[in-house]
Amino acid sequence: MTRIFRILLLIGCCAAMDAPAQQHKIPMGYDAFRAWEQLPLQRIGVRAYMRSTYARNGGGYDASNFLFMNREDENVTLDVKGAGVLYFFRANHWHGSPWHFTVDGKDNIVSETATADPVDAVKKFKGTAFIPAATFPEPIAWTWGTTKGANLIWAPLGFQQSMRIAYSRTFYGTGYYIYHLYANRDDLSAPLRSWHIGQAPDQDVTALLQRAGTDFAPQNIKKISGRVKLDKEVVSLGEIKSGPSAVRALKLTLPLDKAETLERVRLRVTWDDAAHPSIDAPLCLFFGAGTFFNREKKTYLVKGLPVNIRFDYAANKVELACYYPMPFFKSARFELTDIRPGDTEIGYEVRYERSRLPAARSAYFHATYRNIPKPELGRDMTWLDTQGAEGHAEWSGSFLGTSFIFSHNANLSTLEGDPRFFFDDSQTPQAYGTGTEEWAGGGDYWGGENMTLPLAGHPCGSTEKKTAVNDKDLIQSAYRFLLADLMPFGKRAVIRFEHNENVAQEHYETVCYWYGLPSPSLVKTDSLDVGKIADEQAHDYTSPQASAVDTILSRYEWGPDAYPAHAWGYDLPKRPGYKELIGKEIYPAHKEDGRTTTGTSEFTVRLRKNNLGALLRRTLDYGYPNQTAEVFVAPAGTDKWQKAGTWYLAGANTYVISRPPGELAPRQYKVETSNRRFRDDEFLIPASLTKGRDAIRVKIQFVPDTQELYPGHPFPRKSVWSELKYDVYSYILPTLK
Secondary structure, X not given: OOHHHHHHHHHHHHHOOXXXXXXXXXXXXXXXXXXHHHOOOOOOOEEEEEEEOOOOOOOOOOOOEEOEEOOOOXXXXXXXXXXXXXEEEEEEOOOOOOEEEEEOOEEEEEEEHHHHOOOOHHHHOOOOXXXXXXXXOOOOEEOHHHHOOEEEEOOOXXXXXXXXXXXXXXXXXXXXXXXEEEOOHHHEOOOXXXXXXXXXXXXXXXXXXXXXXXXXXXXXXXXXXXXXXXOOOXXXXXXXXXXXXXXXXXXXXXXXXXXXXXXXXXXXXXXXXXXXXXXXXXXXXXXXXXXXXXXXXXXXXXXXXXXXXXXXXXXXXXXXXXXXXXXXXXXXXXXXXXXXXXXXXXXXXXXXXXXOOOHHHOOEEEEXXXXXXXXXXXXOEEEEEOOOHHHXXXXXXXXXXXXXXXXXXXXXXXXXXXXXXXXXXXXXXXXXXXXXXXXXXXXXXXXXXXXXXXXXEEEEOOOOHHHOOOHHXXXXXXXXXXOOOOEEEOOOEEEEEOOOOOOOOOOEEEEEEEEXXXXXXXXXXXXXXXXXXXXXXXXXXXXXXXXXXXXXXXXXXXXXOEOOOOEOOEOHHHOOOOOOOOOOEOOOXXXXXXEEEOOEEEEEEEXXXXXXXXXXXXXXXOOOOOEEEEEEEEEOOOOOOXXXXXXXXXXXXXXXEOOOOOOOOOOOOEEEEOOOOEEEEXXXXXXXHOOOOOEEEXXXXXXXXXXXXXXXXXXXXXXXXXXXXXXXXXXXOOOOO
């Protein structure tokens, strides 16, 4: 399919309101960039995962932790089976290069300029690039010279059966990766094809990313605009009563000399006369920065694609702009609050047009602000929990990213904290990253420097406290915007961040961007507790080669088990009251029971008859490595089996750490076993096997796996299929009340 044809197809999908089979196509691959107006679309049957080299023992050292190793130059950090797209890759500097991107069995070698001479590369190289440069050009990929510490790739890499990433070198081998898996390939905007090293990015998409900082929204559409005096505590910018519509541009213009004074004024936006606003955040954070103080007097404090902050010194003004599409169905009310009344006047402009997405397939835009003056010791910060948000129990939509202050005191060490995101009741994070600055596109704290890219950045904050020129220069903030790599959820999203092994107590302020409709698109319809005889009988569970019921005492991966004695940048025993906490348990172990098998397991589960596919979630014992099975589905009461796909979970709670003494030193083999054996894992069942059925029969057929931990050293346990519990969710269309 040509690029022009795909674009025309997407336009047709939006415009053909009487063609339901077409209008719901999910933008995939490069379409996920170019179909900007479809960002609010419900991604039914799509799951996002973020995997990384995080420390499996809950500590802070997130480098050089490998699932398993093959050849000396093949040290595996990601291994996925299924149909999907890798939307994001990150590594610290050049470390690990050359990287193997093995797609559907074909190895593609990616490297970068510093690979050939990596020792003291920061001193030797002024600029670097990916190799091949034509495959990963700016602005869809960036290297550490620009990002101040990381190599980043946003080019979509499609795979039909499998995707594996391996590092040739293990010194300082860090990384995190975001990919999507798809239940229903027919619902995608384009055929899913296997990526190869010779593919250059679509030029219209690179052109879109190059427009970061500019007004790329439609121009000749309806708008409200004007100037307003901030002479009251709450000022209205106007109300639109025209639905269904979508805001395409939201812009404010502040006087340059008043910008810093106005940075904590809050933007408040309410959709469809709701009881609560969906946007309620300080101006500076909403538009991507912790402050409007611009130390270097740069034109762009934030040069993001969806939001930006532009300083026009000639015109003595600061321009704030947001281009996220914001649908509403009846009305939209725009206000500024928390104003210190005076005679300051600002300009505003809101452009909007008719929305082409049907209500049940669309979602409202939200920006949720959290003020966390002193994070709780031992616990992740919760930046967003959609359960109960704005007075609604459940939401379906997509998580879009964050803008956040991580210190008001120029303290960068608090960044030693991992992102952990939980979607739709999973007890295992579907997204588990490395340090917080890595989440925001940097590495090694961006070297203390500032940078701004279309989708990630560290726009403000002095290198260290002693170099700050004023109190606002102490404010450290960062942003990460998800676009093609957004993270869909069907009923609940919980966005949590660690704060340096959860001992840092810097003042955090956060904004989470997300799309959400107050109705679920994923509903739990059944649950099978393996090992509970009554439950097994109720679900016609049969597993001829299953083990006896085994009870396991363990944990999920939720951060440090106990209060640590040491953390990066902190002398904890000297902190008042902390000495008594050291070693105290935070997350106690608990018991789960279940079975293992090297044969087949069959069971019957209930669905919603109006389902659009299903999600099967398994609780398992991750002590068994590389668990693999073929999944088959039949109508309940029959043996008309159809293959649904391969269910595979790479690695185990035993892994290899390799931290050699130098860039070019041979790898090392330190085997470590985490005490976290519980894991929730997911499998997508396509709608073609479930639609119109209120129950299905599922068959899990174990596939042996002989992967070694490293050559000549097998995993401590042999591969089996572990099943402690199965939860079943039906995809449905959200319903609006």
